[in-house]
Amino acid sequence: xxxxxxxAFTDAVLKSRKALGITQAELADKTKMNRSTLSKLxxxxxxxxxxxxxxxxxxxxxxxxxxxxxxxxxxKAGKNTKKTTAKENEKSGEPEKxxxxxxxxxxxxxxxxxxxxxxxxxxxVLLAGHNQVTAxxxxxxxxxxxxxYVSPIQDDYIEMYLSEAKEGKRKLNLHATTxxxxxxxxxxxxxxxxxxxxxxxxxxxxxxxxxxxxETVLAATKKKKNxxxxxxxxxxxxxxxxxxxKRYKADxxxxxxxxxxxxxxxxxxxxxxxxxxxxxxxxxEKAAIFAALLKQGALKEKIDTLFVGYTEAEAxxxxxxxxxxxxxxxxxxxxxxxxxxxxxxxxxxxGVCMDPRVGDYYNNPxxxxxxxxxxxxxxQLLANYNDVPQNMMSAIVxxxxxxxDFIADRVLEIAGTYENSESYSKTKESKxxxxxxxxxxxxxxxxxxxxxxxxxxxxxxxxxxxxxxVVIYEPTLENGTTFFGSKVVNDLKKFKKMCGCIIxxxxxxxxxxxxxxxxTRDLFRRD
Numbered sequence: 001x002x003x004x005x006x007x008a009f010t011d012a013v014l015k016s017r018k019a020l021g022i023t024q025a026e027l028a029d030k031t032k033m034n035r036s037t038l039s040k041l042x043x044x045x046x047x048x049x050x051x052x053x054x055x056x057x058x059x060x061x062x063x064x065x066x067x068x069x070x071x072x073x074x075x076k077a078g079k080n081t082k083k084t085t086a087k088e089n090e091k092s093g094e095p096e097k098x099x100x101x102x103x104x105x106x107x108x109x110x111x112x113x114x115x116x117x118x119x120x121x122x123x124x125v126l127l128a129g130h131n132q133v134t135a136x137x138x139x140x141x142x143x144x145x146x147x148x149y150v151s152p153i154q155d156d157y158i159e160m161y162l163s164e165a166k167e168g169k170r171k172l173n174l175h176a177t178t179x180x181x182x183x184x185x186x187x188x189x190x191x192x193x194x195x196x197x198x199x200x201x202x203x204x205x206x207x208x209x210x211x212x213x214x215e216t217v218l219a220a221t222k223k224k225k226n227x228x229x230x231x232x233x234x235x236x237x238x239x240x241x242x243x244x245x246k247r248y249k250a251d252x253x254x255x256x257x258x259x260x261x262x263x264x265x266x267x268x269x270x271x272x273x274x275x276x277x278x279x280x281x282x283x284x285e286k287a288a289i290f291a292a293l294l295k296q297g298a299l300k301e302k303i304d305t306l307f308v309g310y311t312e313a314e315a316x317x318x319x320x321x322x323x324x325x326x327x328x329x330x331x332x333x334x335x336x337x338x339x340x341x342x343x344x345x346x347x348x349x350x351g352v353c354m355d356p357r358v359g360d361y362y363n364n365p366x367x368x369x370x371x372x373x374x375x376x377x378x379x380q381l382l383a384n385y386n387d388v389p390q391n392m393m394s395a396i397v398x399x400x401x402x403x404x405d406f407i408a409d410r411v412l413e414i415a416g417t418y419e420n421s422e423s424y425s426k427t428k429e430s431k432x433x434x435x436x437x438x439x440x441x442x443x444x445x446x447x448x449x450x451x452x453x454x455x456x457x458x459x460x461x462x463x464x465x466x467x468x469x470v471v472i473y474e475p476t477l478e479n480g481t482t483f484f485g486s487k488v489v490n491d492l493k494k495f496k497k498m499c500g501c502i503i504x505x506x507x508x509x510x511x512x513x514x515x516x517x518x519x520t521r522d523l524f525r526r527d
Contacts (some may be wrong), residue, residue, distance in 0.1 A: 009053075009067040010044045016060040031055045034509055034525055038182035044047035050527065053265065058156060061481055099301050102292040108132060108173075109293065112187040112228075114180060114213045118153060119233050119258050120193030122265035126297040127160050128174035134183040135176040146176035181212070184228070185220040187292060193233045193258075198376035203383045205376070210234050211244070218248060227252045231277075233375060235317055238384045241278060241310035254279050254287055255310050257317035262371060262444070265307045269297065274304040278313025318384070322396060327362055327367040329399040333366035335521055336406050340399040346523045365521040367505045368403040368455035375400075375453045404455060407503075407521075408462035411437060415468070415501040437463055438499030439472045440511065440518070442483070451476075456505045460486070471498065 017027055024042075028035040033052060040046035048056065057064045097525060108131035112126040116137040124135040137143050142152040149166035164170035184190055194209035210232060211329060221227055229251045232241060241255040255278040260268045275294050279287035284307060291305050308316070331349060338345040353360040369375065378400075382393045415435045416497035439460050445527045451457070451474070462482070464470050470486040477483060479490040489495045496502070496514045504511065507522040 007044060007068045009062075010042055012062055012067070013056060013060060014042045016062060020060065022060075023498065027056075027059065028509060030059045030210070032508075038527070045520055049235040051264065051527075055156065060159060078099075098394060102288050103423055104130075104289070104296060106290055109188040110134075110186055111189045111191065111293075112136060112180070112183040113191045113193060115193035115195070115209075115234075116146065116152065116154065116176065117193065117195065118260060118262055118265040120191070121146070121151070121153060121158060122155065122195065122260060122269050122348070123191055123233065124174060125158055126269045127293060128172040130296050131169075131293065132173045133175070134187070135174065136177060136178070136180040136183055136366070137176065140178055143176040143178050146174070155263050155265055157264070157270065161266065180216055181220040184217045184226065186226045188216055189293070190228050190230045191233055192230065196234045196236060196376075198379050200379075203379075205235070205237050205240075205380050206249070207234075207236055207240065210236065212243060218250060229254060229283070229290065231256050231290055233258050233383060235373065236314055237379075237380055238314045238318065239311050240314060245310075251282060252286070254290070255282055255313050255331050256287075256290065257313055259317075259318075269294070270301055271300045272298060274306065276306045276308065276313055276316060279307055280309065306455065318377050318381040321373050322393065324362065325369045325374045325378045325400070326392070326396050328366065328374070329396055329403070331363045332365055332368065332403045332521075333399060335523075336403065339410070349523070364524045364526055366455060367407045367459050367503075367521065368400045370453050370455035370458075400455075401458075404458040404462060407459045407467070408526070411463055411501060411503050412468060414468060435468045435501070436499050437468050437470050438489075438495055439474075439504040440495075440502050440504040441506070442472065442474045442506070444505065445475075454505070456503065457484075459503065460484075471495065 017024070022030075024038055027033075028038050031038075031052065032055075033041075037046055045523075054064060056062070104168060110132045111127050112134045113120045113127075114136045116124065116135050120200075121135065124133050127133050135143075135146055137146075140331065144332040146162075149162040149172075151162050153282055161170060161172065164420055165174070190213075192213050192227055194208055194213055196205040196207050196210060198204075199206040214230065217228070217230055227250075230250070232253065232255045235257070236255070245251060245253050254510045257276055257278075259273060272294070276292050277287040277291050288308055291307075295303055305315075333343045334348060334352070337343075338348055349363055349365075350360070352358055369378075378393070378397055382397055385393050401486065408485060412435075415437060439456060442454055442456060444451065444454045444456075460470055460472075464486070471489050472486050473490060473492060473495045474483070474488060475490055477488045477490070480489055481488050489498070492510065496511075500513065502511065502518045504518055504520040504522065507518070507520045509523055511518050
């Protein structure tokens, strides 16, 4: 049992902050924590979340293991970390699932990673500590940045690891290229992390990018006697791996689902909740080696590992994300009910989550689930249910639409144009043209630069459809440009002044001076 040394950590935070010459406001900005929350933490009145704890340690150069008693086996920065054997796990009462011993060669493996988004780049950086890794991408600007040890995406740990490698403080055998064929021809393992966007016309994932990589790999390794293991990390439809194995007559294709968060992808690879690899009896050895490579790069000691069939692994990924979407929708509908009835949402959520079967996590209301994974994964799973009786899968998708409708109506109500959808009229529609609604950040989460399929975009489109003028504050976009017809205003002072109402999926302390005109459902100030 680990015991958190609260007093030691709060004391270390205060001393380290002062020693580094960082003001409380600067630390709040770097960690995306509310300044008042930091004050409480430094006074010993606040317990940080795991994400906040790790980010504070990173910014203040503190070792996370120093403030937990009973984990003396954890070494600084993961160097010489003791890896627990299967026998030791059995003694501890936490056996690894379906695992068998694998001895990795000291020289490591040659690994090619196709795709350098959150999944691909985090895996490339993770594995480059012990192996020779080549990252492949079709965008020259991303390749050029990676070769300069500059992250093309926003992720604190990826940025930190690459920066340390550039300064010579961390060894990373990592190279990037736009020419995949030579890298694939020379590789022992090829990881496919290509995008699979949901095609609403076909009601299916668009797996063409994955298939392009497979075809390039097969052509590049045609004459190779010992074929490399091809591990698909992209999210794919249920049954897809078996299909491509048969179509391409390639028995060296495996599937391993990823469970990563945007902007925290490398952290989630360093401290994974579990590792799952889809395989059969013929590919189980390669699957075990791949799992061992992920463990070798991780800092977490004991990692639950599961080997299942290809199709079961695919289903696991989609069902996990659909459950998360269900949970988001549940607390959002709770919030909708409370807001309409004039109740205190936060109090109800706290009361509900005191039940240990529910748990006090992943329960902060929002404008709806969004991002790259949940919207497309729920729709894909629903499509896989086309010949299976169900009610809940459809309800999850529909609930998210309803939530955005409700949020849009509430924003217009607060802006003073109409009270609800029943009282909507042409007269009030014309009045809405005088209302300027500000969108504060298009991103789904704090400390992220990714706004693909973000829920706030759905709300924005609904508001615009009813006649309101919308302006956007989004620093990742060029000031003065337009985004779906709405002007980008990145002068924050000007943005605040011109907006009658500002909506924020996730609140930021920079809005404190105009808090009275900010509409958010970010009740707990966390993702």
